Amino acid sequence: MGNNYKVLLIKLFIMTAVIISVDAVAGLGLKNIFYKQKKGKYYKVTHAIKNAKEDILIFGNSHASEHFDAPLMKKLTLNTVFNFGNQGQSLLYVYPLVKSILAYHKPLLIIVNLDYDELQFKSEAYERLSILLPYYHINEVIDSAIALMPYNEDLKCHSFLYRYNSTLGNIMLNISGKKLISNQGYEPIAGNICRVNGTEKIESPTNASSFDQNKIKYLMMLISAVHKANVKLLITTTPIYNYNANQKNIYKEKLRRILNGLNVKYLDYGTNNEFKGKCQYFSDDTHLNPDGADKWTTQCSSYAKAMINN
Amino acid sequence: MAFVPVYILILGATIIIDYFAGLYIEKNVGVKRKTLLIVSLVANIGVLCFFKYYNFINENISAVLQNWHYKTPFPQLTILLPIGLSFHTFQAMSYTVEVYRGNQPAERKFGIYALYVMFYPQLVAGPIERPQRLLPQFHTKQAFNIENISSGLQQMLIGFIKKLVVADRVALFVDNIYDHSALQSGKSLALATVFFAFQIYCDFSGYTDIAIGAAKVLGYDLMKNFNRPYLAVSLAQFWQRWHISLSTWFRDYLYIPLGGNRVSNFRRYGNLLIVFFISGLWHGAKWTFVIWGTLNGLLLVIESMLNISSKRGHWLKTIVKTLVTFLLICVTWVFFRAPTIDNAIYILMKILKFDGGLMQGNDHYYYAFIVVTILMLFEIINEYKPTLYKIVPNNFAVRCAYYTLLVVIILQFGVFDGSQFIYFQF
Numbered sequence: 001m002g003n004n005y006k007v008l009l010i011k012l013f014i015m016t017a018v019i020i021s022v023d024a025v026a027g028l029g030l031k032n033i034f035y036k037q038k039k040g041k042y043y044k045v046t047h048a049i050k051n052a053k054e055d056i057l058i059f060g061n062s063h064a065s066e067h068f069d070a071p072l073m074k075k076l077t078l079n080t081v082f083n084f085g086n087q088g089q090s091l092l093y094v095y096p097l098v099k100s101i102l103a104y105h106k107p108l109l110i111i112v113n114l115d116y117d118e119l120q121f122k123s124e125a126y127e128r129l130s131i132l133l134p135y136y137h138i139n140e141v142i143d144s145a146i147a148l149m150p151y152n153e154d155l156k157c158h159s160f161l162y163r164y165n166s167t168l169g170n171i172m173l174n175i176s177g178k179k180l181i182s183n184q185g186y187e188p189i190a191g192n193i194c195r196v197n198g199t200e201k202i203e204s205p206t207n208a209s210s211f212d213q214n215k216i217k218y219l220m221m222l223i224s225a226v227h228k229a230n231v232k233l234l235i236t237t238t239p240i241y242n243y244n245a246n247q248k249n250i251y252k253e254k255l256r257r258i259l260n261g262l263n264v265k266y267l268d269y270g271t272n273n274e275f276k277g278k279c280q281y282f283s284d285d286t287h288l289n290p291d292g293a294d295k296w297t298t299q300c301s302s303y304a305k306a307m308i309n310n
Numbered sequence: 311m312a313f314v315p316v317y318i319l320i321l322g323a324t325i326i327i328d329y330f331a332g333l334y335i336e337k338n339v340g341v342k343r344k345t346l347l348i349v350s351l352v353a354n355i356g357v358l359c360f361f362k363y364y365n366f367i368n369e370n371i372s373a374v375l376q377n378w379h380y381k382t383p384f385p386q387l388t389i390l391l392p393i394g395l396s397f398h399t400f401q402a403m404s405y406t407v408e409v410y411r412g413n414q415p416a417e418r419k420f421g422i423y424a425l426y427v428m429f430y431p432q433l434v435a436g437p438i439e440r441p442q443r444l445l446p447q448f449h450t451k452q453a454f455n456i457e458n459i460s461s462g463l464q465q466m467l468i469g470f471i472k473k474l475v476v477a478d479r480v481a482l483f484v485d486n487i488y489d490h491s492a493l494q495s496g497k498s499l500a501l502a503t504v505f506f507a508f509q510i511y512c513d514f515s516g517y518t519d520i521a522i523g524a525a526k527v528l529g530y531d532l533m534k535n536f537n538r539p540y541l542a543v544s545l546a547q548f549w550q551r552w553h554i555s556l557s558t559w560f561r562d563y564l565y566i567p568l569g570g571n572r573v574s575n576f577r578r579y580g581n582l583l584i585v586f587f588i589s590g591l592w593h594g595a596k597w598t599f600v601i602w603g604t605l606n607g608l609l610l611v612i613e614s615m616l617n618i619s620s621k622r623g624h625w626l627k628t629i630v631k632t633l634v635t636f637l638l639i640c641v642t643w644v645f646f647r648a649p650t651i652d653n654a655i656y657i658l659m660k661i662l663k664f665d666g667g668l669m670q671g672n673d674h675y676y677y678a679f680i681v682v683t684i685l686m687l688f689e690i691i692n693e694y695k696p697t698l699y700k701i702v703p704n705n706f707a708v709r710c711a712y713y714t715l716l717v718v719i720i721l722q723f724g725v726f727d728g729s730q731f732i733y734f735q736f
Contacts, residue, residue, distance in 0.1 A: 004456050015710055022714050023721065030722075127727060151726060161721040168722060169676055 027160020033171055034134055034164060040174035041086045042167065044185055045131060048084050048097040049138055052105055055079035056304060058185070059094040060113030062087040067113070067238045067288045069297040070184035076301035079108060079308065083185030090125040091118060095218040095225075096132065096145040102229045103139070108308050109232045111300075112222070116237060116252040116270055119219070121212035126150055133163050148214055188290040193241065194279035211254065219255075223262050232307050235259055236267045238296055239275030241282045267303055269296065317392040320357060321428070327353045328402050329423045332409045332416035343410065350406040358399045361391050366595035394434040396592055400559055402427050405441045407563055414441045422448045431524040435517050437535040437555035444530070452529030462526030467716050469519030474724035476681045477513035480505045482725065483674035488647055491657050495666020499657050501675075503640050506647050508682045511539065514553070540639075540686070541693045543631040545606070545613050547620040548639060556592075560585050579614065583607040593646075598654060602645040609638055677723070 035050075037043045056079050058068045064085025074081045084097060094112055101107070129149050135142045136157040147154045156162045226233040252270075259266045274295070275281055281292030288296055331350035335343050359367075365386055372382040405426065408414035417423040426445055432438075487494050487502035494502070515536040522532045535555050542548035549557050568581040583604065590603015622628045641658070648654035668675075691698050702708060 004454055008456050008459060011706065014706075015713060018710055018714050019717050022718060026718060026722075156726065159721055161718060165722060165724065165726070166677075 023159050023161045027163065030161065030164040030167070030171075031134070033175065034167060037171060037174040038176070040170050041131060042134065042170055043174060044084050044086055045097065045135065047082065047185075049100045049135055049142070052082060052084075052101045052107075053080075054082040054184075055108040056081040056111065056308075057098075057101065057107050057109075058083045058085060058111045058113065059097060060085045061089045061115070062187075062287065063115060063238045064111075064113040065185065065187045066189050067293045067296055068111070068186060068300070069188070069290075069293050070186040072294060072297045073301045073304070074184065076298065077305045077308065081184055083187075085113065085185065085187075086131065088124065088128045089131070090122070090128070091215045091218045091222070092125055092129055092145055092148060093131065095222045096141045098222055099141040099225055100139055102225055102231070106229060107231055109234060109304055110226055111234045111236060111304065113236045113238055114255065116243075116249055116255070119211055119215050119251045119254050121210040121215075123150070125212070125215070129153075130165075133157060133165065134167060136163050186293075188293055189283045189287060190289060191283045192280050192289050192291075193282050193284060211251070216254075216258070219258060220262070223258075223264055227262075234265050234267060234304060234307060236300060237270040239269045239272055239281070239288060239292065241275075241279070241285045242277060243271050245271045265307065267300060269299075274299075317390075320392060321398070324353055324357055324399070324402060325424050325427050328406055328427070329417070329420055331406050332423070333418075335406065335409050336416040347406055347410045351403060354399045354403050358395060361389055361395055363591075363595045364389060397436045397438055398427050398433060400438050400556070400592075404438070404559060404563065408441050414445070417441075417445055429525070429530075431521040431528075431530075432532055435514070435521070436553075437518060437521070437533045438559050439533060439555070443533060447530050455529060458529055459527050462523045462528075464713070465523030465526060466520050467523075467713065467720075469516045469521075469523060470720055470724075471716055472512040472516030472519060472685075474720055474726065476685055477509050477511075477516055478725035478727065478729055479674075479681055479723065480509040480512070480678045481729065483678045484509055484647070486674065488657075491648075491653060491660070494660070495668070496660040496662070496664045497666055497668045500661045500664060501668060503644055503647070503657075503661065505678050505682065507540065507636070507640050507643050508685065510643065510646070511536070512685065538689045538693050540636050541632055541689060542620075542635050543622055543628055544618050544620040544635055545610050545638060548635055549606075549610070550620075556589070560589055564588065575614075579611045582610050582614070586610070597651055598645050598648060601651060601654070602642050605642045605645060609642070681723070 034042070035046060037046070056073065056077065058064055058070065058081065062085065065083055065087065066085070068081075068083050068085065070081040070083040086093065091112075091114070098110060098112075126149050129145055130153070132142050132146055133153065136146055136154075137143060143154070146157060223233065256266065258264075269275065275288075275292065278292075281288055281295060283289040283292075328350050331346050335346045335350075338346065368382055368384050368386060371384075375382055405414065405417075405423075409416050417426070422445065425448055426439075426441065429439075429444065484502045484506045487498050488506070491499060518535040522535075525532045533555055535553060537551040537554065539548050539551040542551050565581055565585045568584065569577055570581070571578060573581070584607075586603045586607025587600060588603070590600045590606075593599040593603065618631075644657050644661075645651070645654045648657055
């Protein structure tokens with residue numbers, strides 16, 4: 001039996017050594033091709049972390065990526081623009097990116113688009129931070145965001161391969177073709193809801209106990225970092241088709257209080273009458289179509305231009 | 311399903327009842343023997359019914375009484391289903407029945423009997439073992455065996471691949487479609503249903519592989535629970551290959567006692583329907599599961615009436631029979647996956663129309679397609695050309711490379727979102 005144990009331990013040792021080596025080599029190989037992506041969600045993060053040099057930087061979730069027509073804004077403000085908005089993301093994603101950029105670049109204006117319910121706790125927001133896993137150990141702020149994820153993701157990131165978990169499909173899809181730079185991160189979605197019956201009235205969430213303290217902390221830190229870098233900051237909320245403005249929304253109120261308290265400009269178009277109920281501008285209840293995006297971008301651009309020139 | 315520490319007392323109580331029932335059934339004869347068996351069965355079924363079906367029965371009684379403007383006097387209770395209840399209840403019942411039938415001597419050692427019911431690798435979701443297979447193994451001293459450890463770990467690794475790389479990966483696509491069925495096209499729903507068939511197969515057989523592998527590492531052999539079910543050429547064959555431990559349980563303790571194949575065709579069909587109705591109910595206290603079970607029974611009856619054999623013939627005929635069987639099984643899975651019967655019917659109607667485009671262009675679709683194709687490739691080789699593996703030399707270097715590849719696949723393609731096994735809810 002003693003001999004059997006020895007054989008088993010030796011075999012396990014060899015296996016472990018092989019797995020660790022292959023993990024490191026394959027991880028490095030993937031890292032190499034990962035950074036060759038020319039478009040897609042990871043390209044935006046890489047651009048933020050490595051080489052953003054635009055004057056106006058836009059951050060947020062799909063309401064940022066689909067609503068801010070970066071090429072149009074460039075034309076209207078005569079400044080370079082890049083849209084770092086990524087679907088389903090939150091302040092937990094925005095702050096590490098802004099902080100990473102400010103470490104090497106000073107833009108003229110940073111625009112952060114936030115939903116009314118941004119400060120509400122949503123577990124998906126943490127799971128979606130997996131977008132940052134390939135950048136583990138790039139800098140401390142990225143690592144601290146990864147540490148917020150559930151299921152010990154920071155521990156799993158000790159595997160080089162795991163950092164690129166589920167990225168191969170993205171790499172294959174985005175390694176060829178035109179660079180995203182042509183659209184400057186803007187990802188319009190077509191269609192309108194004029195022919196759809198029964199759109200939903202967007203109600204305010206009522207659960208008072210689910211403020212996300214991490215998001216509140218990240219918002220404060222973001223504002224502080226941008227102010228410290230002497231960069232102008234504009235927080236926006238893009239138009240919503242049919243928002244029920246009469247209902248109390250504790251998250252919106254909290255957001256407003258924080259922004260007022262810290263003297264941050266807030267452009268709130270969530271209930272703006274030029275958009276409200278105008279189906280021709282919306283592809284669904286909360287997403288503008290290209291016509292809506294252009295109208296919104298035009299109005300936002302004049303505000304941004306005034307801010308930059310002030 | 312939940313783990314509530316106090317529920318161990320319930321499990322403990324049924325273990326004590328069954329343990330003593332076994333001893334006294336063996337000692338006694340005649341009516342007393344039968345009474346003891348009934349006491350044991352009532353205790354087990356009673357616990358199962360209370361935790362799993364109380365609210366379901368109450369809701370249905372309430373719905374019926376409402377027609378006459380009456381209210382049920384029984385309150386709805388907040389009950390959490392104890393972990394693995396359906397599985398260890400069936401395993402416990404098979405013990406007392408086998409002792410009663412004289413096929414198994416009663417277990418004298420309480421600890422061994424408790425281990426039989428609570429053997430942790432298969433406690434939560436099977437395979438549902440028989441006392442004749444498992445109890446003798448607990449009486450044998452297990453020596454350190456490097457082969458057992460090696461093959462056990464290998465099977466566990468395969469199980470993790472099935473769960474993390476196939477089932478959970480495919481689930482990303484399926485959940486996306488099924489959770490928004492009203493917005494999906496018929497083609498997307500059809501594809502999601504096909505993918506769900508693979509999701510549930512890999513989810514459950516993946517768990518079984520992990521359970522069997524873990525037991526093997528400890529030196530114990532558990533029964534095979536799946537045998538490439540989607541390569542079955544008939545529905546009867548599918549049920550011989552799917553969740554084998556449950557199918558054989560129902561065969562031995564329900565179908566055969568009801569008369570089995572020795573009765574008239576009419577009664578046999580009735581028996582099949584009863585078995586599959588109960589099998590559906592065993593899966594969950596929801597009408598969707600009952601319909602799923604009954605529909606499977608109905609399809610088996612039709613297959614039996616049409617005298618469709620499970621024999622393989624010409625390759626083309628085999629392919630057609632395999633595909634038809636698979637598609638029929640997919641139809642039944644719609645009821646298993648959909649949240650309500652109305653939703654299931656709505657989905658089936660949309661699938662029949664087969665309109666709209668496929669929801670392509672996202673990673674989930676591509677991944678799901680690739681992993682399912684690779685899975686089926688291995689299944690086909692295992693089924694029809696298992697000798698193909700012999701061309702690969704079986705030495706440590708090759709095995710090392712193979713295991714490393716599996717680990718790489720898990721790390722790169724696995725989904726680590728903490729999702730549970732589907733069958734844990736039963």
